[in-house]
Amino acid sequence: MTEQTQAVENSSSSNGTSISQIIMGVLGHFVVKRFLFFIFVVWLASTVIFIIPRLSGQDPVKEKLLLEAQRGGAMQTGLDEMAKSYQKRFGLDQPLWVQYTNFLKDLAKLNLGVSIAFFPRTVNDIVFESLMWTLGLMGTVTILAFILGTLAGAILGWPRRPGWLQYVFMPLLTLSAIPQYLLGMILIFIFAFKLGWFPLFGGYSPATVPELTLSFVVDVVKHAILPAFAIIFSSIGFWAIGMRGMMINTQGEDYMIQADAKGLKGSRIFIRYAVRNALLPQVTGLALVLGTIITGQVLVERVFSYPGVGDILFQAIRLSDFFVIRGIVIVIVLGIAGATFLLDVLYPLLDPRIRVRNS
């Protein structure tokens, strides 16, 4: 065995490292590989998003104008000219491939275009603003639910836990069976409508101006509490059930019996042997969920009229605001692909078995 390693060392040191080798080495590195894959996925998804609406053969601008004209009962003469001028403005009169390259160029600059319904606001502006609300609420809540749920599942799946603990956690598991929007409505009815402890809707009170003052922060937190609880209560159970199942699986592993046979302390076996191994699939789940939270919980945000991405997406679909929908879908793609990329890069740190060797 030692002879072999020596032979390998000799062969690698005798060849000088050239620039092409370094380039190949960089391209060969799995982080770079994963990043290139990430770019590929984003490109593929945006191309699909670009093509699909054009396959419908409909003209969004004309449709929109027609709709408005009908609503207003106005004369339809001059509509074609109007549509043409708008199409020119949105660049829809150019050949398809020019539109496509422009679209990709804008995308590379992270410019998602201009909204039709909220003209002249840019899609970037709209999506970014709603993203802050969604990420602020959903990001915090998802991670909180993950931590609490995983902890609950770990303790529930540990045979040496105190027996009474199961009575504390079981109601939480029952709550997870209730859909989030329904739980949201129940919470609104009880705590906002009947008791009046919390506001009925919105991200902040209509009368206040968004600024960084204590009263505004308190106002935002007050508005966030009910949606947060609706989501936390229903997803704690999800994480707890998954973790509990993995903990029970882990109990049957040979290394758990061996950990006992080694006479290790119970706390060490729990954390370093049982939880450490049971956590691996949970982390995969978390990364995937974090990728999708950018979409927001459309229904929950609707129920609470929370100004997040979910609410904006709902409005954009209702107003057939083509560019905003496209922008949000691209942000979703970026979110999911980004989370997958992050998972690919971080997961080997958690599980040495899939650590990729660059030799």
Add this chain to the structure above:
Amino acid sequence: MVQPTIEETRLSTEQAIQTYRTDARISDVDALVVKDFSVHYETDAGTVKACENVSFTLKQGERFALVGESGSGKTTLAMGLMRLTRPPGHIANGSVMLNGRDVTDLSDEEMRKTRLSELALVPQGAMNSLNPVMRIERQIIDGIIDHLDDDAPTPSKDELNETVRDLLIRVGLRPGVARLYPHELSGGMKQRVAMAIGISLRPNLIIADEPTSALDVVVQRQIMQTLGRLQEGLDASIMLVGHDMGLVAQFADTIGVMYAGKLVEVGPVEEVFSDPKHPYTKLLIRSLPSLQEKREFLGIPGLPPRLIDLPNSCAFSDRCPSRFEKCGESIPQTINLGGRRETACHLYEGEGQS
């Protein structure tokens, strides 16, 4: 490490039986005294007596092999001795004297400290008895740290690394293995790591539960040689659980044959192989394949009984060629046939001093 030649590794069972260990240093001190030890599993269908009234004694420095077919209670017994039986299993009765203390009377915390320091398990390491997400060094160190006295200072990192290095060299691995993860090792290497963990606190009894299963014959032999060398170095006793009769014959001093949860025959290995007493042992040895003569493969007809609601008769009576009336009437008691030979069979009643 001394590599055995191909000829050496290809010993047939018959030849293996001829190569008994002759230079054993067995003292007169009792290392382990097991008396009427029973492990039962409570199930909805009834009580499964996986291990029933087992008694045997192990001297310091002795190698004791426990053989029997699958489900005969070998592993149940081994796990029971370490008090690692999991619910619904429990130790029903009996005592296990280890270094003058009854293991069954210890508190959970005392038992935890006894494991590894006095009584170590070498599992089937080739499978996955090592934590997949932890480096080898950490898995060795964990056991050492959790057995420090409460007021003892934690050893420095250098001291621990030195200990790990030492242990790995003693089991025939290069020290670099310490930094690796289990999946980077071969089956034989993992088994060696399992042995390194087992001897890390110099126990005086090692329980080796089929340490060579899932390994090929060449590696099997190397592993058994290493295990024997380590045992002699520590002057420890060893209890080997297995079902490879050839391997057992070469390795052990004393053999215990289990059938349906009971120890049916105990004796020095060469005496049991040359003159088996219990009909089950006789059939077992007769069924071993031979290289010298070509003959029909002989198995033991029938199946072992279900361990739920065993009848009040000899458990082997249905399959026994030497069966007579008494076998169906009562459970045979263990009879001492002189020296260290014991058997539980009605045929020998009156011969020995019970």
